[in-house]
Amino acid sequence: MQTPEKQPTSDPFEVPDVSDLDLAFPTRYKELLPPAEDITEEEWHGQTIYCKAAEGLFFGGGALTDYGIRVKTQVDPTKVYRYLRATLGDLGPKHEHKIGGVGHMLARWCEPIP
Numbered sequence: 001m002q003t004p005e006k007q008p009t010s011d012p013f014e015v016p017d018v019s020d021l022d023l024a025f026p027t028r029y030k031e032l033l034p035p036a037e038d039i040t041e042e043e044w045h046g047q048t049i050y051c052k053a054a055e056g057l058f059f060g061g062g063a064l065t066d067y068g069i070r071v072k073t074q075v076d077p078t079k080v081y082r083y084l085r086a087t088l089g090d091l092g093p094k095h096e097h098k099i100g101g102v103g104h105m106l107a108r109w110c111e112p113i114p
Contacts, residue, residue, distance in 0.1 A: 015075060018086045023089075026087070029101075033101035033102070044097075051100060053106060054099045054103045057088060072109060072110060080110075
C-alpha cells in the first residue's frame with residue numbers, strides 16, 4: 001500500500017515541524033527543501049538577500065539580523081531557527097539546492113530590515 005504524498009501547504013507562513021532527532025541527525029532535506037524546479041535561477045545561484053543570509057549562516061553562523069533580514073511577525077521564529085539548523089546541517093543535498101532552497105523558504109518567512 002502506498003502512503004499518500006504530503007500535499008504542499010497553501011499557507012506561506014507555515015514552517016515545517018523539525019524534531020529534536022532532526023536536529024541531531026539532519027537527513028530530511030527531501031521533505032524540508034522545496035523541489036529544485038521550484039527554486040528560481042537567482043536563488044539557485046545564491047543571488048537573493050535570503051540566499052546570502054543562508055550562505056552566511058552556513059559558513060559563519062550568527063543570526064538572521066546579522067545578514068539584514070528578520071522573521072516576519074506572523075511566523076514563529078523558533079520554528080524558523082530549527083528549520084535552518086536541520087536543513088543547513090544536512091549533508092545530503094547539493095550546495096546550490098541547499099542554499100537556494102533555504103533562501104526560497106526564508107523569502108516566505110522573513111523580510112529585510114529597513
